[in-house]
Amino acid sequence: MTQVFRSPAGYVQGRNAIDELGEHAADLGDNAVVLGDELVLDLVGDRVRDGLEAGGFDVTLEAFNEECSETEIERVAGVHEEFGADVIVGAGGGKAIDTARAAREHTGGALISLPTVASTDAPTSSVAVIYTEDGEFVEFHVYERHPELVLVDTEIVAEAPTRLFRGGIGDALATWFEAEAAHQSGATTIFGTRSTRTAQQIARLAYTTLREHGRSAVDAVENDAVTESVEAVVEANTLLSGLGFESGGLAAAHAIHNGLTQLKATHDATHGEKVTIGTIAQLVLEGHDDAFVEDVAGFAASMGLPTTLAEIGLEDPSTENLEVVADVACATEETIHNEPFPVVPADVRDALVGADAIGHRLSAGGRDGD
Ligand SMILES: [Zn+2]
Numbered sequence: 001m002t003q004v005f006r007s008p009a010g011y012v013q014g015r016n017a018i019d020e021l022g023e024h025a026a027d028l029g030d031n032a033v034v035l036g037d038e039l040v041l042d043l044v045g046d047r048v049r050d051g052l053e054a055g056g057f058d059v060t061l062e063a064f065n066e067e068c069s070e071t072e073i074e075r076v077a078g079v080h081e082e083f084g085a086d087v088i089v090g091a092g093g094g095k096a097i098d099t100a101r102a103a104r105e106h107t108g109g110a111l112i113s114l115p116t117v118a119s120t121d122a123p124t125s126s127v128a129v130i131y132t133e134d135g136e137f138v139e140f141h142v143y144e145r146h147p148e149l150v151l152v153d154t155e156i157v158a159e160a161p162t163r164l165f166r167g168g169i170g171d172a173l174a175t176w177f178e179a180e181a182a183h184q185s186g187a188t189t190i191f192g193t194r195s196t197r198t199a200q201q202i203a204r205l206a207y208t209t210l211r212e213h214g215r216s217a218v219d220a221v222e223n224d225a226v227t228e229s230v231e232a233v234v235e236a237n238t239l240l241s242g243l244g245f246e247s248g249g250l251a252a253a254h255a256i257h258n259g260l261t262q263l264k265a266t267h268d269a270t271h272g273e274k275v276t277i278g279t280i281a282q283l284v285l286e287g288h289d290d291a292f293v294e295d296v297a298g299f300a301a302s303m304g305l306p307t308t309l310a311e312i313g314l315e316d317p318s319t320e321n322l323e324v325v326a327d328v329a330c331a332t333e334e335t336i337h338n339e340p341f342p343v344v345p346a347d348v349r350d351a352l353v354g355a356d357a358i359g360h361r362l363s364a365g366g367r368d369g370d
Helices: 017-028 038-054 070-082 094-107 154-159 162-185 197-222 228-248 252-260 271-285 290-302 319-329 345-364
Strands: 010-014 031-036 058-063 087-092 110-115 127-131 137-142 149-153
Touching: 010 017, 010 228, 017 038, 017 087, 017 110, 017 149, 031 038, 031 070, 031 094, 038 058, 038 087, 058 070, 070 094, 087 094, 094 110, 094 127, 149 154, 149 228, 154 197, 154 228, 162 197, 162 228, 162 252, 162 271, 162 290, 197 228, 197 290, 252 271, 252 319, 252 345, 271 290, 271 345, 290 345, 319 345
Parallel strands: 010 149, 031 058, 031 087, 087 110, 110 149
Antiparallel strands: 127 137
């Protein structure tokens, strides 16, 4: 089977990078629609417009209606056509970027992904999550094309709520473990092919970067500071994790995340927070030794990420609830089957119980002495 590595054509990151948008986008077109919710347009709309105009663009700012639904995608595609645009910029969080990504599929032209948070690895990807207008999950859609440009302004990311930055660390913490499981089992990536050595090493680099720079990066972001460690972790959360999950492969952690989303009680937890629980459960499922699992879980805890079910809203979950999570995680099409051994729902349920116990032991700090 062939091996495929795909990625955005360009990636730009740094303090005040947003002011260079026009320079980096100049070859992509000359008429841009910028999609972002009102908060994001208030925050960066003028600078995005100025940056693009400096690159010779005509610019239209368009307010995003808060949900990446088919209705909104069609509306945005209509706006794109009305202005004769050849570039769409998705600015802000995942949903605005996903809507721009999906609209571009209808309209053609170039896509610029401009995340204002480092909360997930989605901005570099070719994947969008589609919802109903009421916010119910419909599907993951994999598009043919990647963004032509991903631009991340680290000063803007550092000023966003630290919880979102921590969540991005949780999302990126899963990437290497999942890519490695998929590689060991010979599973295919979302491109339906084998992964490459390149993608495996990128996934690994996401992990080592977090371990080496995570602590000081979180401390800096708490204080709205941009240090070299913040640059390293933003790159890990966004570029390394994004390339690593798409071209490296997914496995149990994200499947368990998808199972956890079935329980309403987890809805206040972010994507990365739920993925963190999925990661620790994956390590338990894979039978790693205690010291290893405790080390990874301890690192997650030190990042301010959840390690117990209670911390993602599941105070004392019933066995039935955990079985709902496990059944969804083990659905036929789920990436949990990329693990190098067969997985059944009872394994997942018990891995969650085991992961939760490790989290409780860590948070007790060994005080209970057993
Ligand atoms: Zn993720």
